[in-house]
Amino acid sequence: MPSEPEFEQAYNEIATTLKDSTLFEKHPEYKKALKVVSIPERIIQFRVTWEDDEGNLQVNNGYRVQFNSALGPYKGGLRFHPTVNLSILKFLGFEQIFKNALTGTNIGGGKGGADFNPKGRSVAEIRRFCCAFMGELQRHIGADTDVPAGDIAVGGREIGFLFGAYKKAKNVWEGTLTGKGLAWGGSLIRPEATGFGLLYYVENMVKYATKGEESIAGKLCAISGSGNVAQYAAFKVLELGGKVLSLSDSKGALVTENGLNYEQVKAIQDVKADRGTIEQLISENKLFSDPDIKYYPGERPWTYVKKVDIVLPCATQNEISADEAKAVIAAGAKYVAEGSNMGSTQEAIDVFEAERLSAKDLKLWYAPGKAANAGGVAISAIEMSQNSQRLSYTAEKVDSILKDIMTDCFNNCVTTAIEYSSEKNADALPSLVKGANIAGFVKVIQAMYEQGDLY
Template structure:
């Protein structure tokens, strides 16, 4: 449609050199053609043009001092993208790759992901190009405090509620919340992903990984199948990957790969999850150390990856769970997965598959759960943490896990039914995008031009 293409062209002029952001926008807008063709109301109200422009973009410097007394300066971001459905909600990412394009793509995706949960939360994202790896607790604390010296002005329990993401766990959330409390004099639910000792929620750490596996199982159940007995490829070795593997084992499947920034681990008999947790949550060591305990496993250093993709996707398996980062699964990877018998892909990371890879999955008609649907369990449980904070309650693990399972079932049902409604049954990319867009767009119309 000319309407969509002109919007994308205009976006490239007003937001130059933001390739990841363009990719996310194009993937969503192109799948919206069926609903935009039949509704002049969305075009009349300039919904698309308003959706692709953040309500607010905050960029700031973050000066901090290392343990040797050297001064460093990083760049911080908070993109408050859309508050139509509720307070801005989305994580903070601390990683050297962070830039405006990465944060905007994540924030744009967050609008639709949050809408799919059915919960009252808008979309936002933030972070900094700071690398916590190799830094002492003192250095990370000073960085987080400096970051919060600017961020505290923009967040709060009913305005913008950040959480963690890559490089930001309970430690970093603790340091930021402590500085927020010092600066504002308030003890409120301005963050999620907090420690259980002071307002955090059970299941929050596990939620994204668990949710991606629950979503995968719902896709298989639709075809009278299940994860029982399936061999699974998992990428990453952070919270999402670790707890995806944990849930896979609980449902009778066997994860045989995981990966980190230095390489890929393959263990034919099944990944030793307890050891991976020890290496990554405790020692913060490379997966290469895994071979000291399991010499029968294989470790492929990153320098030996295929030039057209990633080693983690080149093994025979029934299902794949990309749980690391954006664009980690290429067209060549996707073709190899299909050739090796993969029947399901459920995305635990944000936009981990390239557009060309997604086209391969859709053409092959395998069960494909896009990130904004399959990995929404994390932000959904963040909202459950907000609800517990607001009511000054603490729910049991079983209560939160039960709510998470129901939310993931609702997301799958919504995406599946919407895909069928628009004549493409099984296309959960189209179903998720249209369902989320419709919820946000209708609310935007009702709230007027703001």
């Protein structure tokens, strides 16, 4: 069997935290459940053939990993990126099971995508690829079966192309994709939800750790990435009175001690909408002429931030190494919360957790992506609900629901971590890694027992 390093990393993180808790002592019947839930219910792999602008035949691999449906229809994004393979999609789908469980909504876990690279492709080529991709995927999805969403390189435009192709193939209008346009079934706050939800989760972390004495106001926040999650995380930091020290993309990192303002973040959002780079932007736009703004080609921001309170990886998996974890701790970081999925390597998580346990007073508190970035899929579930009812909620209502979901998710992680803790340092803050993993696992496994999938 071929090596699947990303999936193995995700599996080992769950397995280790479960074994290092008292869960199996209190529920020995759950031991056998891990080997069942770690195998997808179904893996679909298919060929995608399409025509480029020169009339040449192109071919890509398409995938959908339908991992677990115990809590509801499979739910998870579609990623278009040349690195997409089964290992990455299985890791993302496995994480999605427990993330979705933590939202408190009735959705299962899945993930999909293709090794198609949209960079350098025309809009017409992207449309043709999306139509070809959906020509096969439509056989396997539906509003009550599997509801994909966007992910890396699959934004509102691509969701529109995919939805149109699905509707024509099935001759039905239904909420089979989320992240849709507002005029045809989308939800207000959905584009913002992952980034906003991340900050609502961090807000709860700060209040809990400081017994309500501090908030995000005045905090120095380092953010990686410059896509949807990073953009709205940055906007929410500014709204809450914090300072945004960095953003980045695959070409390099922008770092500033003085902080980015709203106009600068908006300029980055605009250039990303046009598929541009931060390097290109800062060389052309006078908004970035401040000598305090530094650009580091080919780098991530973590080792270049001199002083920081909150670290928010929002780019891709394994973007904080052990050395980078030590660097942000040395720069004063007190909170790390992942906007990306599995944003930290296992070695980095070990550094963060050791720091958490090293003293009575707060040194560093780490929140994994399956909890901290659950806001996006939570509002996708709310979009599904609106589609079923043929209703549209106000932005205020959706934002209020999002805030409540992230608060409930945080509280669930804390109380579960305390309930199943086996740690000797009783004064340490609860492990949000263990809390998230155990709370999500228990909810899914209990449903599987009750449905006869486990016995």
